[in-house]
Amino acid sequence: MKYVQLPRIDAPVHNSILNNPKFHPFFEDTIDAIDGTHIVCAPSVEERDASRNRKGFMSQNCLVCCDFDMQFTYMLSGWEGSMMDASIYHDARLSDLAIPDGKYYLSDAGFPNCCQLLVPYHGQQYHLAEWGHGQTW
Secondary structure, eight states: OOOOOOOOTTOOOOHHHHTOTTTTTTTTTEEEEEEEEEEEOOOOGGGHHHHBOTTSSBEEEEEEEEOTTSOEEEEEEEEETTSOHHHHHHHHHHHTOOOOTTOEEEOOTTSOOBTTEEOOOTTOOOOHHHHSSSOOO
């Protein structure tokens, strides 16, 4: 039986990073990727305003971590759809999301810029055409 569990502190660098010169050694301290995802819900009348997300539908916002094999390693669910990813991340760090010193998660711009997250520069257009060739994922 498999369980959702945080990666071990001594986990080796994943092969998708180790065997790709575009990623190694630059991302060798990456643990996983982290993001929020919205799950449609049907809240009570009293909870509808808080559950309405920025796209207008009712949802729960869940914080999810995924490894490079597309396996879930962490999940924090139950937040209202109107809650920002950064706020949910802050709560997770205060409760049970442990990130070892020197390691970090890949995230998007909805997260805070800190040592435990690698957040892209705001307003930067990355060269996606260059990454489309020879990608091993």
